[in-house]
Amino acid sequence: MADNYLLKIYAKFLKLPLGRKLFSWYSARRAPYFSTVSPLITELRPNYCEVLIKKRKGLQNHIGTVHVIAICNGLEMAMGFMCEASIPKHLRWIPKGMTVSYPARADSDIRCVAEVPSDAWQPGELPIKVTAYNQQGTVVVEGTITVWVSEKPAKQAS
Template sequence: MNNNKPNKVMALYKKVTGYPFGHKIFSKMVSRMAPYFSTVHPHIKSLETNRCEVLIKKRKIVQNHIGTVHVIAICNGLEMAMGTMAEASIPAHLRWIPKGMSVDYTAKAGTDILCVAQVTPEQWQIGDMLVDVKAYDSNGVVVVQGHIKLWISEKPQK
């Protein structure tokens, strides 16, 4: 991928977020591409090459029986952050598909949650790739951390 020219997803993000309510509009666009994401009403706070941040507001619909944000809702946010980051960052000759997720619950999620997916440029290689994912509460405490495993392969020749 030419690092000077953003891919379609990154170009769309930069264009749409230049408008009023642009982050909200872009978040809804991504949620429409993978409708299950919309169940947590995610908000993409930032997207840059190799990093994405998604906010999940603590609302009744995402809470568990003890009143904290349910870990499955958090995993949904982490997967959205990973997928958006991957689509906006992957070199043009490669493609990806998720293979698994491994997370640890490290603290109670009693506030809004910021889901972050991040890789380094060197990680974009053919084979298994681990995407670092972390979820933070409003105080910066990590409440969930782990990896989402992707399979990276060459795009078929056209």
């Protein structure tokens, strides 16, 4: 996967001071909705992505925990970046749905993780495991984001 465009960009940013912050800022601006949670992409490699969401007033619900929709936003970002860093060049993906459960209170900063096995990239439905953890390592949200993987159309000769 050394020739993956996203992993190349990520590697370039990591060489800079504050590279992870700069990459996260750059990335969130390219998909503006993600910037609402001020994400920090802390790890990106084939079949795995981790995004940190800081607990702050603008993301809290009425009981002072991180709102689950903000966490879902972080999980979706982790899933999307994991897909882009992993999918073979001849395939493409699009999300189809998300199911989540909330087993514990999100009472701290949240670590959002998306991962798949390396042999998962085949045409058809691909269920991607997504998990959000609090600072103590307790699972606060877990679920699946299903994406549809298909062959890219053949390029037309002009």
